[in-house]
Amino acid sequence: MRRTGVLAATVAVLIVAALVAVATRGDDDRDVDAADPTTTSSTLAPATTTTLPPAPVTTSAPPATAPPATVAAVTTSSPTTAPSAAPARSVADQGWGVPFAAVGGMSLLHPSSHVERIGFHESNHDGARSLQPLASAVSPFVMETRERGTGATTAADIVVQPGTEIRSPVTGTVLRGGGYTLYCDYRDEYVVIAPDGQPTWEVKVLHIVGVQVRKGQRVVAGETVLARHAHQLPFESQVDESRTVDPAWPHTHIEVVDPSIPDRPSPGGGCD
Numbered sequence: 001m002r003r004t005g006v007l008a009a010t011v012a013v014l015i016v017a018a019l020v021a022v023a024t025r026g027d028d029d030r031d032v033d034a035a036d037p038t039t040t041s042s043t044l045a046p047a048t049t050t051t052l053p054p055a056p057v058t059t060s061a062p063p064a065t066a067p068p069a070t071v072a073a074v075t076t077s078s079p080t081t082a083p084s085a086a087p088a089r090s091v092a093d094q095g096w097g098v099p100f101a102a103v104g105g106m107s108l109l110h111p112s113s114h115v116e117r118i119g120f121h122e123s124n125h126d127g128a129r130s131l132q133p134l135a136s137a138v139s140p141f142v143m144e145t146r147e148r149g150t151g152a153t154t155a156a157d158i159v160v161q162p163g164t165e166i167r168s169p170v171t172g173t174v175l176r177g178g179g180y181t182l183y184c185d186y187r188d189e190y191v192v193i194a195p196d197g198q199p200t201w202e203v204k205v206l207h208i209v210g211v212q213v214r215k216g217q218r219v220v221a222g223e224t225v226l227a228r229h230a231h232q233l234p235f236e237s238q239v240d241e242s243r244t245v246d247p248a249w250p251h252t253h254i255e256v257v258d259p260s261i262p263d264r265p266s267p268g269g270g271c272d
Contacts, residue, residue: 089245091116091161092138097222100137101156103129103256106197108169109222110138111205111252112230114161119239119251120153122146127261128154129201143238149264155255157239166227166252168219170195170203177211177226186234191226193219200260206253207231 092115099107100118108131117139120131130151133140142152160166170193177191189211193203210228213219219226230250240248 087244089116090139094136094138096167098136099134100140100158101131101133101153103131104198104201106170106195107134107221108156108203108254108256109167111158111166111169111226111254112160112164114164115139116159116161116249117141117239117242118159119143119157119242121155121157121238122148122150122152123154123255123257124148124150124266125154125255125257126150126263127258129256129258130154131156131256141242143242146238155253157237157251157253159239159243159249159251160230162232162250163229165225166205166208166230168193168221168224168226169205169254170197170219171221172196172199172203172219174213174215174217174219175202176215177213182206182233188231188233189227195256198256200258202257202259204253204255204257207233207250208252 093113094110094115095113096109098110100110100115101108115138118133118137119141120133121143122145126149128150131153133153143157145152172193172195175192175194177189179187179189182188188206189208190204190206191208191211191213193205195201195203205226207230208227209231212225212227218224230252232248232250236248237251239251243249
């Protein structure tokens with residue numbers, strides 16, 4: 001019994017020694033991946049707490065925004081039409097000696113150095129010769145019929161700048177000139193010339209003011225002054241209907257007549 005007790009005491013001592021060895025061994029051999037249900041608490045030095053004053057609240061402006069790129073404005077309203085500028089008057093300053101038509105082998109010169117346009121129309125004389133407009137004519141056009149039964153280009157209304165002198169369209173001799181009554185109602189002036197190129201014909205220049213030549217006088221195309229200026233008629237003439245600018249300018253009438261061809265009796269008594 002005593003031996004058994006000694007053995008039991010010895011075993012007890014060994015068990016206690018083993019437990020002490022385990023308790024004092026480090027954790028270096030512990031598997032870090034194994035679950036350890038044992039909670040190990042450590043006593044740490046208390047953390048030092050530093051109390052800082054509250055940070056000031058800064059109310060700052062929002063970050064500056066870069067100015068947007070310039071973009072063309074989009075108009076959503078109905079566009080308004082700006083008043084159009086008045087059309088400019090077109091006047092040819094072609095000087096003297098420039099022909100506007102040909103007839104019977106001779107040329108007719110512009111009677112003024114400042115011409116706006118030339119309207120060809122039917123003459124009132126049956127003996128009037130057709131005029132052939134030339135490329136050098138200033139803005140030529142043919143007007144609507146006047147129901148006179150003559151050629152569409154047997155006369156020409158040449159619109160000229162007011163106040164400019166009227167010169168002879170041909171070289172020849174003055175047959176007659178002076179005042180007459182236009183359309184049985186309006187006072188007007190004229191000059192008739194026998195051209196050197198066709199001495200038996202008559203070149204008639206009407207709607208002028210202040211005749212400067214006399215019967216039998218020699219005149220030179222583009223040089224001799226027939227009248228002080230063109231006559232601004234007191235009514236709207238057919239050529240005035242084609243104007244694009246106001247006011248209407250005066251015009252000088254030119255035609256070439258073969259007087260050997262008699263006129264038909266006029267239904268208007270010579271006033272149409």
